[in-house]
Amino acid sequence: MEYRNPFTPTFGIVPPHLAGRSELLSQFADAFDQGIGNPNLATILVGARGCGKTALLSCIAQEALQHGWIAVKVVAAEGMLADILERTLEASAEFLDPKPRKRLSGIEVAQFLGIEWTLEASEQENWRSRMNAVLDDLAERDLGLAILVDEVTASVEEMVKLAATYQLFIGEGRRVSLIMAGLPKHTMDLVDNESVSFLRRARQRFLGAVSDAEVARAFRASVEDAGKSIGEAALGKAVEAIGGYPYMMQLVGYCAWESSRDSSEISDEHVEQGIFQAASDFRVGVLDSTYRDMSDGDRAFAKAMIQVGRDCTLAKVAQAMGKRTNYASTYKARLLGRGMIAELPDGTFGFALPMLESYLAERFGL
Ligand SMILES: Nc1ncnc2c1ncn2[C@@H]1O[C@H](COP(=O)(O)OP(=O)(O)O)[C@@H](O)[C@H]1O
Ligand SMILES: [Mg+2]
Structure with a gap:
């Protein structure tokens, strides 16, 4: 039988089983359900590289979609405002119903889509009014807009502008959510930025170590869904080496799975070999560069x-x-x-x- 390795030791990839995020995700589900006024709609996810911020953002976007929101995901960089507008138009075009509608026709949206937006500083007002037009249109169809921004940093001017404009959207009672993710240093700088002081009221969520029990559950589920089994002792060894760190879970899992080749069970020995390999990959991929910095x-x-x-x-x-x-x-x-x-x-x-x-x-x- 051919087995497919279910582990995903690649940054930015959503693994088949997330460890330790179900509570957080259900809070987001509630937030999107409840809508305006729920404090989780403005959230900053904070954590080290490899703790799973990007993957979590993707899952939050999924929750948004399932609860009547459009979700657009961007990386904080100059040009992000144009990107958000364009993607919002794209996403809302998908929701256009086939019947002729009152305010914005499919053709108009298609015209929007063809335009390359490049925004100068002076066009920020312009951006806001364009966004307002789209948001009006979404509101008419009972859709909210969740903006998810990865790798936030205060050094990107448009990031600061986005946060400032978000505050205006909220003031106008619009159904908009802003979910950001970044490294502790960058998120601290952003929150400290004077021009977006309202961000201090955004929920900050620190993504620390995941509990061993959660890692064990997700590890086992990943293995079993992909058609193999793993004993308690082998699983315990893997969990210990993972230390609650999501990227390590994928690395150890991936390497243990590879060691087990076409055997239907991942044994203690496979896990030991996997940990050894994972440790060396982790050294090269993460620790060496951490040390250099x-x-x-x-x-x-x-x-x-x-x-x-x-x-x-x-x-x-x-x-x-x-x-x-x-x-x-x-x-x-x-x-x-x-x-x-x-x-x-x-x-x-x-x-x-x-x-x-x-x-x-x-x-x-x-
Ligand atoms: N909750 C989780 N449980 C298990 N693995 C995860 C989890 N979140 C992310 N991963 C995996 O960990 C690695 C890093 O995830 P990523 O979202 O890129 O981290 P970050 O953006 O914080 O650097 C990826 O290989 C991803 O598949
Ligand atoms: Mg990331």
Whole structure:
């Protein structure tokens, strides 16, 4: 029998089984159901690379579509406003009913579609009025518009403009939702941006580690749906190596599946081989570049964290660095901003990527 590997160790791909996102997704389903006024309609998803932001955005877009909204997904970059307009027109054209309609005809929409929109700064008002026209049209057909923006950053001027205009849409009582996703540093900068201070009221959702139980469930479901089986012990090993990190789940799953070849069961041994392979892929694909991006100060901070061990606090890490807490706090913020470390509510913090600690320890000769 031919088996097809169900795991998707590729950024941006929605896996067949998401681990640990059902609660969040059902909240979005409720939000789209309820519509105007639901606080989740303006949300920022925050998390490290590989925690599943892009995949989650796609699933949220799916929820929107199932609840009477049009969904357009863009990446934050100059040109995104034009992109949003064009895609909204495209998507709404698909909803046009065949009967002749009062306000905007199919032909008019088709004409819109043929136009290449390039917006200068001065055309922002223009963009807004064009969007208003489309939104009126959608409202007439009882459709909301969900705008999903991936990889947000405050350094893109149009991102700031979009957020500012969104606030105006909301003020006018329009059924519009803005769901954004980005790395901690970028989302923090955006929320701190003075001209979009209302974003501080947007819901921020931190996508931290997924629980082992959820990883186990999604892992098993992926394996079984694709026609193989896996025993408890083998599954436990995989889950431990995954450490709650979605990208690692796909890597370990993919490699274990490949090791099992045409056997119908993924054994302990297959998982062990899979973990070994996944670790080396993860090193090359993620950890090496993470390390290269670290400044000397970042490295000194990380090294001190390893020396402190469990329950790092700023005071302990600063002491291990032989520096003042003020100095150390700069580096703590930098590492938090890149999702390399994560903080618990009690103020202690630790490494947030699987294998990062042992990788760095090796690099530092500890
Ligand atoms: N909830 C999840 N459970 C399991 N795997 C996931 C989940 N979300 C994403 N993935 C997988 O993890 C990897 C990274 O996902 P992606 O959405 O690209 O992350 P990000 O955008 O945060 O960098 C992809 O291989 C994707 O298939
Ligand atoms: Mg992404």
